[in-house]
Amino acid sequence: MNLKVLGLSLLLFEVSCFTEFEITVPRDTVTGFYSEELILPCTFPVDSSWDLRSTVITWQRGLDVIHSFYYSQDQLDRQDQRYVNRTSLFNQEVAQGNASLKLDKVTLQDAGVYSCSVSTNTGSQKKSFGVKIAAFYSEPRLQFSLLTDGVNLLVTSDGGYPSPTLQWLMENSDITNQTQTHLMQDTHTGLYVVSSWINLTEITNSSLTFILHNKPLGQDIRREIQLYSDKSERQGESAYRYHGCFILISVILLLIVMSVLFVFITRRRRQPTKLNDFTRVEQPSEIQISNGKSSICL
Numbered sequence: 380m381n382l383k384v385l386g387l388s389l390l391l392f393e394v395s396c397f398t399e400f401e402i403t404v405p406r407d408t409v410t411g412f413y414s415e416e417l418i419l420p421c422t423f424p425v426d427s428s429w430d431l432r433s434t435v436i437t438w439q440r441g442l443d444v445i446h447s448f449y450y451s452q453d454q455l456d457r458q459d460q461r462y463v464n465r466t467s468l469f470n471q472e473v474a475q476g477n478a479s480l481k482l483d484k485v486t487l488q489d490a491g492v493y494s495c496s497v498s499t500n501t502g503s504q505k506k507s508f509g510v511k512i513a514a515f516y517s518e519p520r521l522q523f524s525l526l527t528d529g530v531n532l533l534v535t536s537d538g539g540y541p542s543p544t545l546q547w548l549m550e551n552s553d554i555t556n557q558t559q560t561h562l563m564q565d566t567h568t569g570l571y572v573v574s575s576w577i578n579l580t581e582i583t584n585s586s587l588t589f590i591l592h593n594k595p596l597g598q599d600i601r602r603e604i605q606l607y608s609d610k611s612e613r614q615g616e617s618a619y620r621y622h623g624c625f626i627l628i629s630v631i632l633l634l635i636v637m638s639v640l641f642v643f644i645t646r647r648r649r650q651p652t653k654l655n656d657f658t659r660v661e662q663p664s665e666i667q668i669s670n671g672k673s674s675i676c677l
């Protein structure tokens with residue numbers, strides 16, 4: 380029993396001894412912005428016995444040396460080519476335990492796992508964390524072009540990373556499935572140009588919403604496009620109704636004329652003397668109506 384307690388306290392002592400000199404780096408992945416500067420944080424404990432001359436700070440990405448510092452100054456002989464002239468420590472702050480690295484003009488190739496290692500007369504430790512790079516998408520450009528049977532709406536946004544999520548809404552209902560999206564990557568920078576388009580064959584007064592979401596940056600571009608139409612569905616409907624009315628009216632007129640004719644014809648048989656007058660009247664009116672009817676039908 381006593382032995383167990385002793386063992387446990389020895390273990391605790393060992394752990395506390397081990398963690399006495401502890402450097403601090405970000406727990407989560409750090410996001411850098413394309414072409415901007417990025418600070419990779421790393422701090423170490425300093426006490427009264429700490430000595431700058433015995434301090435070695437080394438930043439690495441895998442086996443590549445990005446920046447190193449010893450004998451109280453930067454030592455860049457072994458620095459990886461890709462980081463030349465882009466790195467610096469906050470030399471004035473090293474005495475406060477600041478071993479953070481400033482990386483300038485960040486590119487997509489800078490994404491990866493970075494390690495900060497600090498060794499002093501009071502202890503040493505090495506820790507790693509991930510870095511990812513992202514870029515904001517530009518304000519989308521809207522382009523219209525007329526098709527034979529409608530209009531093509533094209534939205535383009537560029538200079539972003541990583542690939543975005545797109546969504547199109549028509550009056551709050553999702554119409555993304557009716558759209559097409561093309562993603563192009565710049566061969567030099569690796570940034571994306573995104574184009575998304577929809578063909579509208581029927582325009583009604585409605586609002587169309589384009590949404591671009593760049594998740595790691597929390598960038599949300601939401602642009603509304605108002606669609607207007609002169610030819611409303613309702614007008615079309617009423618035109619159709621009028622059309623129907625005209626046909627009905629002409630059929631009724633035709634029936635009236637036919638019944639009038641019938642009366643005239645029966646009368647004519649009874650009174651043959653007035654025959655000439657009636658034929659003159661009856662024929663033109665029949666033509667008129669049949670003409671009127673066909674023009675409406677067409």
Ligand SMILES: *[C@@H]1O[C@H](CO)[C@@H](O)[C@H](O)[C@H]1NC(C)=O
Nearest residue numbers: 418420421422469472477479
């Ligand atoms: C280190 O110093 C720089 C410059 O003052 C500061 O921006 C940075 O936040 C410091 N880093 C840490 C981890 O304290």
Ligand SMILES: *[C@@H]1O[C@H](CO)[C@@H](O)[C@H](O)[C@H]1NC(C)=O
Nearest residue numbers: 459460461462463464465466
């Ligand atoms: C770094 O900067 C120095 C001095 O400004 C310059 O001569 C050198 O060409 C630069 N190197 C790179 C790789 O940009």
Ligand SMILES: *[C@@H]1O[C@H](CO)[C@@H](O)[C@H](O)[C@H]1NC(C)=O
Nearest residue numbers: 547552553554555556557558
């Ligand atoms: C879009 O199409 C996919 C597959 O064709 C389907 O799973 C999804 O539910 C559709 N989304 C909408 C909003 O209609």
Ligand SMILES: *[C@@H]1O[C@H](CO)[C@@H](O)[C@H](O)[C@H]1NC(C)=O
Nearest residue numbers: 526531557558559576577578
């Ligand atoms: C839109 O119309 C163009 C030209 O007719 C055609 O090339 C394209 O595939 C159509 N796109 C969609 C999303 O239907």
Ligand SMILES: *[C@@H]1O[C@H](CO)[C@@H](O)[C@H](O)[C@H]1NC(C)=O
Nearest residue numbers: 584607608609610611612613
């Ligand atoms: C659509 O809006 C325009 C302009 O506000 C208006 O002239 C037209 O009648 C509207 N059409 C419909 C279907 O409401």
